[in-house]
Amino acid sequence: MNTGLLIQIIIIAAVVIxxxxxxxxxxxxxxxxxxxxxxxxxxxxxxxxxxxxxNETPLSLHAMTDIYLPQILRDxxxxxxxxxxxKAESLLxxxxxxxxxxxxxxxxxxxxxxxxxxxxxxxDGLNAKNETKxxxxxxxxxxxxxxxxxxxxxxxxxxxISTGCYNYTEDENGNVVSGSKEEKKQAIYQIxxxxxxxxxxxxNHLEGLGINCPNCGAPIKNLGSKFCEYCGTSISxxxxxxxxxxSVSETNYRQRPY
Numbered sequence: 001m002n003t004g005l006l007i008q009i010i011i012i013a014a015v016v017i018x019x020x021x022x023x024x025x026x027x028x029x030x031x032x033x034x035x036x037x038x039x040x041x042x043x044x045x046x047x048x049x050x051x052x053x054x055n056e057t058p059l060s061l062h063a064m065t066d067i068y069l070p071q072i073l074r075d076x077x078x079x080x081x082x083x084x085x086x087k088a089e090s091l092l093x094x095x096x097x098x099x100x101x102x103x104x105x106x107x108x109x110x111x112x113x114x115x116x117x118x119x120x121x122x123x124d125g126l127n128a129k130n131e132t133k134x135x136x137x138x139x140x141x142x143x144x145x146x147x148x149x150x151x152x153x154x155x156x157x158x159x160x161i162s163t164g165c166y167n168y169t170e171d172e173n174g175n176v177v178s179g180s181k182e183e184k185k186q187a188i189y190q191i192x193x194x195x196x197x198x199x200x201x202x203x204n205h206l207e208g209l210g211i212n213c214p215n216c217g218a219p220i221k222n223l224g225s226k227f228c229e230y231c232g233t234s235i236s237x238x239x240x241x242x243x244x245x246x247s248v249s250e251t252n253y254r255q256r257p258y
Contacts, residue, residue, distance in 0.1 A: 058141035068148040096135035130172040138165040192247035
């Protein structure tokens with residue numbers, strides 16, 4: 001074997017050894033990093049475990065109930081917090097059902113016309129794409145009052161509900177086009193509960209609250225009406241000034257402005 005060939009073999013062997021050593025060092029560093037971050041030797045397995053844990057961990061809420069509830073009770077002594085908290089949870093479940101079944105009739109009774117129209121818009125959007133949205137195995141982790149807003153004409157209580165469920169959308173062939181059937185999605189939904197404080201300041205722009213005649217059930221189109229235009233029944237202020245759920249929206253907890 002000549003000297004030149006021997007040198008080439010030695011160089012190649014040295015390079016191979018250096019590559020193997022480098023790979024071992026990198027693999028060892030990755031393993032140590034994975035152990036520190038995820039408690040496992042496999043970075044991929046650790047990432048999957050962390051993702052799963054994240055998807056199973058409820059999101060935290062703006063727990064402002066202790067601050068806002070005393071204010072609400074001073075303004076509305078008759079307000080039944082526990083009752084409306086339960087109603088807000090029922091509304092959210094009915095919202096999920098209405099979207100999944102594409103039937104606004106699934107919404108609870110104390111739902112405004114505005115909210116019904118918003119849900120119908122979601123349904124129309126799904127139908128236009130021949131898609132269906134699902135909310136499976138829904139769990140409501142917690143509910144808190146997040147905000148209380150008064151503008152003279154109305155008062156609005158904003159509930160926040162922390163949820164977890166399998167949230168996904170399928171096309172007409174049953175293929176998942178967004179979301180996941182395998183991993184839960186943790187989310188926060190904001191529920192708006194509105195009360196008309198001063199009818200004179202409201203005018204007709206909030207007729208979407210959907211107040212109904214206590215006798216025949218017909219919608220009261222003008223919040224200032226004293227009589228039902230269908231059956232002539234007198235409309236008392238207690239029926240006009242009623243709490244109505246007026247909005248449901250998913251909130252990005254990292255970008256909430258309050």
